[in-house]
Amino acid sequence: MKLVVQVKLLPTSQQAEALEVTLRSCNEAANWLAAEAFTRQVTSRAGLQALAYADLRARGLSAQPALHVLRKVADAYAALKAQAKAGGLGKPGSKRYATATSYPIRFRTEAAQPFDDRCLSWRFDTTTVSIWTTGGRLRNVAFAGHPGHLELLARYRRGESDLLRRNGRWYLIATCEIPEDEQNNRPDGFIGVDLGIVNIATTSTGQRHSGRFLNRRREQDRKLRAKLQRKGTKSAKRRAKKRAGREARRARDINHKISKCIVAEAQRTGRGIALEDLGGIRERARLKKPQRVALHTWAFHQLGRFIAYKAKRAGVPVVYVDPACTSRECSRCHYIDTRNRPSQAVFACRSCGFVEHADLNASHNIASRGWWMWVCGVRSVAPARTLVA
Structure with missing residues (x-):
């Protein structure tokens, strides 16, 4: 590779x-x-x-x-x-x-x-x-x-x-x-990875990479950038130019660390990695303006790419699953209902009563879908993204 x-x-x-x-x-x-x-x-x-x-x-x-x-x-x-x-x-x-x-x-x-x-x-x-x-x-x-x-x-x-x-x-x-390790064609299950804003990545093994500190820093950067743009003086432009790219570098560094941790765990336990296919999420999502800013400025695709190339180098198989209803589906009885998600952090199934952290429940669903895709013969190729005129 x-x-x-x-x-x-x-x-x-x-x-x-x-x-x-x-x-x-x-x-x-x-x-x-x-x-x-x-x-x-x-x-x-x-x-x-x-x-x-x-x-x-x-x-x-x-x-x-x-x-x-x-x-x-x-x-x-x-x-x-x-x-x-x-x-x-x-x-x-x-x-x-x-x-x-x-x-x-x-x-x-x-x-x-x-x-x-x-x-x-x-x-x-x-x-x-x-x-x-x-x-x-x-x-x-x-x-x-x-x-x-x-x-x-x-x-x-x-x-x-x-x-x-x-x-x-x-x-x-x-x-x-760089030579690649031989791919593990008989994985012992899959680690599901749920990507989000409050928690950048949550795995089905219980790892949770919080985004609270990063989101607070990003909000401070946005406010400072807006303040400098409103001021418009030479010194403000000079300061804005000096800070340009700092947020992107910080996000890239965090994505590298998260992806390295996830791939290392999958390689150590002999499992594959299941990711959501988030292509077109910006067009599909219907959110309020503050939420849109947070969604559209976070590099979900970059984190997915980092996981994919590190996994390929380590010989860890990767599959991409349909993200529809992963946050609303019960990982125990697979009942789907919008009311299963009473809040951002809580999942409570209206059918069987199962209660779990919402992101962890979603990661279990992703892991299950990834395993079935692998059993059905789907390999680690992300769906092609078409350009729309």
Whole structure:
């Protein structure tokens, strides 16, 4: 399986200046080529190479960086065409469709630039890299990262590495091809995982990952963001930019920890994992405005993806079940009634009298559905999500 690993570069001031000039030059060349491709309606790799390779070399790019710029532009136009064909840009003739297709593609000054092994070499014994720049080869650029990530890079790195600058910091992003453990085709049952807002994840084994602290922090962030937007001064915008992404990073970190805990338990007990297919939940849910804000800003899909790829790496089977009525169905007698849920935290069956925490009851239903799906031959493939125009 493929895993993306990010490390932080620690360049000196002179090295950072050389990297900045290189990244700016590559993206300026990509913007020029994108405009030429749009004007001449040539977007294939072969067509762009015949059209502009010599011009890119004349702009100060070496052979391999010039080819990477060509491929970056061609891939961007291919992705745009695929998105338009799938309906992701709306109907042809709509304002959104026209805005996306009526102008050349633009690349940010600090957008990622790929480097192959001819332009970038890693030295893990000294934790440095040697990288091509427009001013010549830059050697002994230090980098740092999590020890586990560095070990993965040293053993399994494959293909190109992307250089980018984000919020004034330099990063290298590389792809690792990691061998997967043999999948457990005879799981001893399934762990059902109920995702929510009050409790981020509740498992059928009794683990409950509370979201109370996180939700309180997210509410504080929303209030501060709204306050800064209302103020609108330069200092307020500067502060808002500095805090941008902090909430997303916090949520991503928590999702990683929760998914790691769930997968570790499933692997240790020889069970699979059953998740709800939450595709389209934002369109289906009918909630009050404060609840909509909490639902639409939490990364349920991200948590599901983290569980799925960690489970795949560990050889743990994953199935996706229909989420309909999991919170209203009794896990003992399977009686379904809206009155079974008198409050957010309490489940009380109107038929058999069974009482349980609502999220735990739902996780038992998910685990049961996951087991029956596995018995019926359904494997760990999430239903495809279609794009609606």
